[in-house]
Structure formats: structure tokens, C-alpha cells
Amino acid sequence: MLFNSVQFALFLPIVFLGYWVVTKINRKAQNFLLIVASYIFYAWWDWRFLGLIAFSTGVDFVVGQRIYVHLDDRKKAKAWLLLSVVANLGLLGFFKYYNFFVDSLVDSLQVLGYSVKSKYTLSIILPVGISFYTFQTLSYSFDIYYRRLKPTTNFVAFAAFVSFFPQLVAGPIERASNLLLQIERPRKFQYTQAADGLKLILWGLFKKLVIADSLAPMVDDIFANYGTYPSSTLILGVVMFSFQVYGDFSGYSDIAIGTAKLFGIELMSNFRFPHFSRNVAEYWQRWHVSLSTWFRHYLYIPLGGSRVSKQRAVFNILVVFLVSGLWHGSNWTFVFWGGFHALLFIPVFLLKRNRIYMDSVIGQNTYLPSLKETGQVLLTFGLVTFSRIFFRSPNLADAFAYIRGIFTDFQMEWYTHPLGYRMVDYYILMLLFVVYEYRIRKNERSPFHFKSPFVRFVLYVLAIFGILLFYDDGINRSFIYFQF
Secondary structure, X not given: OOOOOHHHHHHHHHHHHHHHHHOOOOHHHHHHHHHHHHHHHHHHHHHHHHHHHHHHXXXXXXXXXXXXXXXOOHHHHHHHHHHHHHHHHHHHHHHHHHHHHHHHHHHHHHHXXXXXXXXXXXXXXXXXXXXXXXXXXXXHHHHHHOOOOOOOOOHHHHHHHHHOHHHOOOOXXXXXXXXXXXXXXXXXXXHHHHHHHHHHHHHHHHHHHHHHHHHHHHHHHHHHOXXXXXXXXXXXXXXXXXXXXXXXXXXXXXXXXXXXXXXXXXXXXXXOOHHHOOOHHHHHHHOOHHHHHHHHHHHHOOOOOOOOOHHHHHHHHHHHHHHHHHHHOOOHHHHHHHHHHHHHHHHHHHOOOOOOOOOOOOOOOOOOOOHHHHHXXXXXXXXXXXXXXXXXXXXXXXXXXXXXXXXXXXXXXXXXXXXXXXXXXXXXXXXXXXXHHHHOOOOOOOOOOOOOHHHHHHHXXXXXXXXXXXXXXXXXXXXXXXXX
């Protein structure tokens, strides 16, 4: 079930009323309703994969308790943790990477002169959201093993934590110390929290439908026909893709966070205006925050983090980015994308500038950014946008051909919309979007925070009008990160 669908527009109010009215604010009944609603929500794509969620839930519920019992016996505790790792990553590896590794092995053997047919590949459907919920339930076992958390004995609450439908298929990837503890506590309806949630849902739908989906046809056209376009159009295509993927994924996160608020639950922020970052380190503190923090806590720090020698720390950074790239998809393009970001991040780390923008935003105490900040933002945006050629291209050959087209075919040509619409409207739309996001850059959870009630009313009307104008159920687009 898509957030941007008529079905979800009907589904959400029904669950909301059942949650607060029918259950009469009974925590156990609310949690059970969340499980039922979440399984219906997920089954809307393919009911056959519900067993995978149930399996991960059961394994980690039992494993968490067994790890806790054996905390003083680290060998036994580690053995139970290994069971969780094998079970979760085994599911993820089989469904997402089996064919990738088989094909890669066949290609490697052919390079060495061995003729091998790829007869061991399987017709496997990727279960939507498997990369997200396996990481979420796996973090629960890790936190118990590292003594950060005590296991729950409430299976219904744990099942609701694993399957919580607002963030089930594309995050944020929540830790049990935040989401599970909230699910275990009694919750009361708060008007202000629910109103804030509706505002975030509205803003998320605007970013998805008006920004991301309106740019998608042009991005699809340029990347599909890059060989026929000059460098100016190729640059435009990847810039528009940056806006598209940001509007698409951050829009999903806003809707997820806003929907959770309707049920009295606060999810972590997942996007903090990443395209206003002044270096790549700040970018990764602002882009897909839940995944970045997951890799930091469960991969980078266990590898030694930055507490080791510089050479080992650089190696740790490289591993994290390569694994992060592979997490995004079973394609060498994502590995190259991760490696490219590692090459951008490592110099910032070596110069000790990876933590200088932790608590500030561009133009922190001024209305406009300084000239230096503007240059830093443009450079970072340019580098990140360039990396997205690998992210968007179907294979490495197309990615390098696209790059070659940018640097060899120096022509300035006005691009024509594939459906004949005026391009100037989209340029203005992207510009206004940047200006508006700069205006609200200090609080990603208050997209309509203006003192004047009249200004807020106008913004609500414009956002709703834009959503209705751009919405087309006939070409309803899925969210980009569902494929991961």
C-alpha cells in the first residue's frame, strides 16, 4: 500500500479511529491493532512475504531473551547473537543478493577464461522493505548483547515494533530504545502532536507528488536516452534526479514520521536538509540519518571506529561506505557509489573536519549564508549529485558513458519536456523549493512554522492545491527506496 494512494487515504482514518476510539486507549489492544494494521498494510503488496516478517520477529524475540540470560557467558551470548545475524542477514542475502553474487562469480570466471553459464540464478522477487525491517530487528539483538537494552517479555509489543507500518518498508530504521519503549508505554491522544503529524504528512506528500513525481518523467527520459543529449542536458538530468530522490525519500520519511505522530509515537528524524551541507561529512549527518547511525553503531564502532590508527580508521570508513553502497542494491553501481563517497569523506576525516558542523546549519545566525558557506554548499551538492549518476544508472557501462557524455559533448541546448510541458515552470518550482527549505532549515519537523495564521493558511492551501494538481492515480509512482 502506497502512502500516495487512495487506498492509504481510506486505510489511515479507519486505523486511527480504531486505535483511539474502539480500543478505548487500552495499550495492549492498541498494540494488537497496530500489528493487524501493519500486516494488512504490508500484505497489500504481497501477502506471501508476511512470513518473513513473522520469522524475523520470532527469532529475535527469543534470541534477545537468550542473549540476556547468558550475558555473563560471552561465548554463549555471542552464539545467540550469531544466530540473529545469520537468520536476518541470511534472509536479506538470499532474497536481495543471491543472483548478484552468482552473476558476479560467473563474470569473474569468464574473465579468467572459463566459460560458465549462469544456470544457478533464481527468479526471486525482492520483498519490499526487507533491508529496513531486518536491520531494525537485528539492532535489537545487538543492543541487548552490548548491554544497552534489556529484552522485552511482551511479544505483542515486540511484534508491533518490528512491523510498525508507518516506517516498515522504508524507514526510518528505528532502534528498540526509542520505538519499542514507546510502544510498551501507555499513550494518550494529544491534539498538538496529531496536528503536527498531519502537517508533516501534507509536506511529505507535496515533496513526493509535486517535486519528485513531476521531475521523474524528465529524469527517466534523459537517463534512458543519454546518448542523444548534449552535456548541458545530461547535467540537468542528474541535478533533477538529486531533487527527485530527495523529494521522494525525504517525503516518505515525513509521511512516516507524521503518521506515527497520529498514533502518539515519535520517530527519529531521517533528513535534515542535507543539500545545505558544507562538506560530505555534514551531508551524511543529514541524509538518511537512521541508516548512517545504524552503520556507525553496529559496524564502524565495532570495527574500532576512529579510536584506532589512522590507517585502520580509513579502512573502517571505506568498509562502511562500501557496505552502505551494497545495502542500497545488488548492483556494482551502488558499490561504486559507496566507494566514491568514501573517497570524498576520507580527506575530510584526515583533515579533522568531519565533526565541525554537528550542531549548526548554514546561515546559523544570519538571514543569508555567507559567500564561503554558499561555495561550500554548491561544491558539496555538486559532488554528491555527480555520485548519483552511479546511483541512477542501470549498470556501470551506462554510468561511465553518461559521465563521458558530460565531459566530451560540450553543447548548450535547451531541453524539451517529453510531454511538451514548459520547462521554465520546473526551473521555478525547484528554485522556490530550495528557497522555502532554506527558510525552514532550522527545524525539519515544522515545515509550516510561521507566526502569521494567514501565511500558514495560504501555505496549506497551496500545498493541497499542488498535490491535487499533480496527483494522477493512473500513473501513481512507487517510492524509489522501496526497491532497496
